[in-house]
Amino acid sequence: DLxxxxxxxxSPVTPGQPASISCRSSHSLEHSDxxxxxxxxxxxxxxxxxxxxxxxSNRFSGVPDRISGSGAGTDFTLKIxxxxxxxxxxxxxMQGTQFPYTFGQGTKLxxx
Amino acid sequence: xxxxVDSGGGLAQPGGSLRLSCAASxxxxxTFDMHWVRQSPGKGLEWVAFISDTGYSIxxxxxVKGRFTISRDNxxxxxxxxxxxxxxxxxxxxxxxxxxxxxxxxxxxxxLVTVSS
Numbered sequence: 001d002l003x004x005x006x007x008x009x010x011s012p013v014t015p016g017q018p019a020s021i022s023c024r025s026s027h028s029l030e031h032s033d034x035x036x037x038x039x040x041x042x043x044x045x046x047x048x049x050x051x052x053x054x055x056x057s058n059r060f061s062g063v064p065d066r067i068s069g070s071g072a073g074t075d076f077t078l079k080i081x082x083x084x085x086x087x088x089x090x091x092x093x094m095q096g097t098q099f100p101y102t103f104g105q106g107t108k109l110x111x112x
Numbered sequence: 113x114x115x116x117v118d119s120g121g122g123l124a125q126p127g128g129s130l131r132l133s134c135a136a137s138x139x140x141x142x143t144f145d146m147h148w149v150r151q152s153p154g155k156g157l158e159w160v161a162f163i164s165d166t167g168y169s170i171x172x173x174x175x176v177k178g179r180f181t182i183s184r185d186n187x188x189x190x191x192x193x194x195x196x197x198x199x200x201x202x203x204x205x206x207x208x209x210x211x212x213x214x215x216x217x218x219x220x221x222x223x224l225v226t227v228s229s
Contacts, residue, residue: 039215041157048207048219049157060217092157096215099171101147101159 002027004093006104013083014112021107023093025074030097037096040069040078043106044089052091053078085111114138114218116208121223124198128227134191134208134220142186145211148193150204151222160206161193176202198227 003026013019021040029036038056041049051060053069056076066081080087088111093104120132132148148160161182162171170182181194191208205222212218 035214037215048221050219051215051217054213054215054217058213094157094216096211099162100173101162101216103157103159106156 001100002029002095002098002102004095004102004104006091006093006107008107009105010108010110012110012112015084016082019080019083019087019109021078021091021093021109023071023076023078023104025076025095028073029076029095030073036072038069038071038076039094039096041092041094042087042089043092047089049092083109083111087111114210116210116218116220118206118208118220118223121206121225123226123228124195125229126198126200126227128198129194129196130198130225132193132195132206132208132223132225136189136191136208136210139210141184141189146182146184146191147209147211147216148182148191148206149209149216149219150202150206150225152201152204155204158204162211163191195225198225200227203227 005024007022029038040053042052043049052063057069068079070077090106090108092106115137117135124130145164147162163182179197183192203226205224207222208220209216210218
């Protein structure tokens with residue numbers, strides 16, 4: 001199975017400051033069709049996960065442009081340029097390149 | 113608006129069964145692949161099962177293979193998860209989720225399954 005390792009696992013951030021989360025895969029996530037199915041999800045307490053970024057860097061509908069994704073192969077990053085109060089919660093990376101689909105452990109973003 | 117409404121969760125004894133349902137609306141259900149994903153209390157996310165748009169391709173996590181069965185009724189716009197031989201470790205919030213863009217894009221609100229004697 002493809003193992004996704006996130007870091008840090010917890011990130012206290014001051015509002016207005018940037019935040020960055022890393023996701024590293026045990027093997028390349030590039031699919032034979034040329035796409036890399038690495039997405040980022042955000043889960044607020046008591047809510048289902050919500051898709052933020054798909055295929056490394058594509059923002060989903062309604063996601064603000066202060067949130068961005070980058071990377072390739074086995075190393076990926078989610079960046080929030082200016083953290084706002086609504087950004088609190090847990091962020092997960094997820095791979096859909098091969099079955100079983102797998103998730104990172106999650107990174108808890110907290111506001112200082 | 114895409115909506116996925118999960119239902120059917122509850123309390124079951126070890127070795128028992130439950131059937132989860134997911135009612136889809138706001139999109140052409142028959143053209144989308146679907147998944148079940150679960151989240152144990154206070155824990156991370158675990159993918160459980162996949163079914164293609166036609167139902168011909170089905171995949172399971174090793175942890176549920178042989179015990180759980182995913183199915184769909186495209187005429188009703190519904191997704192199902194039949195869970196047999198339940199174990200304490202199956203206790204979790206179960207989400208149905210749609211696959212779009214080649215990745216999971218919309219999630220239901222979840223239905224809680226508790227396995228306990």
